[in-house]
Amino acid sequence: MAETVGPIEVLQYSPIPQKNFMRPVLETTPADLVGPVEFSIYGPVAAVHQVLPGMRFLGTGTILFVNGGSAVRPAGRVTGTSIAFAGQAAYAQILHDEVAADGVHVAQLIIPGAIEPGHPRKDPEVLAETLWGLHRDRKGFRTFAEDLDA
Numbered sequence: 377m378a379e380t381v382g383p384i385e386v387l388q389y390s391p392i393p394q395k396n397f398m399r400p401v402l403e404t405t406p407a408d409l410v411g412p413v414e415f416s417i418y419g420p421v422a423a424v425h426q427v428l429p430g431m432r433f434l435g436t437g438t439i440l441f442v443n444g445g446s447a448v449r450p451a452g453r454v455t456g457t458s459i460a461f462a463g464q465a466a467y468a469q470i471l472h473d474e475v476a477a478d479g480v481h482v483a484q485l486i487i488p489g490a491i492e493p494g495h496p497r498k499d500p501e502v503l504a505e506t507l508w509g510l511h512r513d514r515k516g517f518r519t520f521a522e523d524l525d526a
Contacts, residue, residue, distance in 0.1 A: 383434055384427040386511055389420040390442030397456035404455040416460035417467065424471065428480065435479035438511040441468045445488035445524050472517045481514040487521040497522045 397412040424439060431437025446454050447461035465484060472482035485506060492498045498521050510519060 383430050385431075385436065386438045386440065387423060387427045388440040388442065388507065389423055390440070391415065391419070393457050393460075397460070398454035399456060401452040401455045409456055409459060412456035412460035413463065416457070416464045420464055421467065428475070431480045432475065432478045437480045438514065439468075439471065439480065439482045440507055440510060441465070441482075441484040442507070443484060443486055445486060447484070448486055448518075449524055469517060481511070483510040483516065484518045485510065485521060486518060486524075488524050489522070495522075 393415060399408055441464060443461045443465060446458040447465045450458035450462060468482055468484050475482060487498060491500060491503065493500060503521060506521060
């Protein structure tokens with residue numbers, strides 16, 4: 377990839393999950409978890425493996441994960457994303473700890489609820505600035521766009 381586009385400095389993994397990933401716990405079957413796990417665990421692992429060697433070689437880079445609140449507070453009404461986001465959060469935390477000494481910063485932004493235009497902390501422009509700050513300041517692992525109890 378780097379041969380085509382040059383060195384990658386930032387990877388942001390933040391796709392929006394499909395509605396069928398968010399089934400109630402008592403209605404969730406093993407087959408229902410395949411999509412969320414592929415989407416939220418296999419996907420970011422594959423993406424990271426594409427950019428991490430170059431970041432480590434250069435001694436700089438940022439990997440940003442964006443998740444909903446179910447990544448840190450599971451909810452029975454969204455079982456697939458709760459399980460898969462928790463797995464992604466674990467991967468991101470482990471990665472953060474492992475590559476910090478190589479100059480690569482890994483961070484996670486938790487956005488409880490919906491992105492809301494006009495909201496003081498969850499407006500798209502505010503979130504973009506938050507993500508930029510995570511890259512620029514390179515401090516800590518997890519940031520919350522809003523308190524989980526809000």
